[in-house]
Amino acid sequence: MKKDLSDYRKSYTKSALLESEVSDNPMELFQKWFYEIEKSGTTDEPNAMTISTLGLDGYPKGRVVLLKRYTYEGFIFYSNYRSEKGKAIDEDPRVCLSFFWPGMERQVIVKGEAEKISGNMSDGYFESRPTGSKLGAIVSNQSEVIPSREILEDQLEELEKEYDGKEIPRPDYWGGYLVRPVSIEFWQGRPNRLHDRLRYTLLEDYNWKIERLAP
Numbered sequence: 470m471k472k473d474l475s476d477y478r479k480s481y482t483k484s485a486l487l488e489s490e491v492s493d494n495p496m497e498l499f500q501k502w503f504y505e506i507e508k509s510g511t512t513d514e515p516n517a518m519t520i521s522t523l524g525l526d527g528y529p530k531g532r533v534v535l536l537k538r539y540t541y542e543g544f545i546f547y548s549n550y551r552s553e554k555g556k557a558i559d560e561d562p563r564v565c566l567s568f569f570w571p572g573m574e575r576q577v578i579v580k581g582e583a584e585k586i587s588g589n590m591s592d593g594y595f596e597s598r599p600t601g602s603k604l605g606a607i608v609s610n611q612s613e614v615i616p617s618r619e620i621l622e623d624q625l626e627e628l629e630k631e632y633d634g635k636e637i638p639r640p641d642y643w644g645g646y647l648v649r650p651v652s653i654e655f656w657q658g659r660p661n662r663l664h665d666r667l668r669y670t671l672l673e674d675y676n677w678k679i680e681r682l683a684p
């Protein structure tokens with residue numbers, strides 16, 4: 470049955486976000502929220518995030534990638550350096566990461582600058598991937614136009630033979646990015662659309678300013 474979209478109405482009641490309860494460092498709050506999402510079991514891939522870049526064609530573009538690590542320095546994900554997002558980041562490293570965790574009625578929005586991580590670190594992660602994912606990274610010229618799916622499957626088959634029993638090296642066009650945040654906004658759904666929004670902004674002395682935003 471078709472539903473009128475304006476009938477989708479939800480009251481957000483699961484939690485609250487108060488200045489008195491948050492850490493001075495946003496990565497600690499991110500960690501707390503991430504653990505809570507994992508523990509709640511409400512999200513299949515809590516590490517799925519949308520990364521938006523400023524495209525070479527002048528349009529912003531968002532797409533989902535998987536967060537693989539976070540530290541006080543920032544957020545790490547892996548991709549093809551020659552992909553559309555890779556080229557966009559080469560040109561302008563300013564990106565936005567966003568997470569939506571409906572199970573806990575939460576959103577996190579990060580603005581920051583992306584930089585390539587060291588080859589050694591990317592090697593370490595590449596090494597940990599299953600064989601199929603390693604070969605997939607080699608086969609796919611991510612974001613290029615291709616004539617058919619068969620081409621990919623044929624190339625994968627060839628590589629499977631070529632690397633049978635051998636170590637698969639990480640291609641130099643594939644690796645990690647670290648996004649160093651300059652601002653992180655935490656959004657917690659609340660009743661009557663009076664949601665909680667706290668924004669951390671990085672100051673020159675590496676401390677963070679915390680401000681409440683109107684919902």
Ligand SMILES: Cc1cc2nc3c(=O)[nH]c(=O)nc-3n(C[C@H](O)[C@H](O)[C@H](O)COP(=O)(O)O)c2cc1C
Pocket residue numbers: 514517530532533534535536546547548549552553554555611612
């Ligand atoms: C759940 C999910 C996880 C994904 N994880 C990644 C990832 O970690 N790295 C990646 O390069 N692409 C990932 N993708 C594919 C990207 O969304 C995107 O199609 C690809 O990176 C090419 O984007 P681009 O052409 O804008 O560079 C994922 C897609 C989904 C839906």
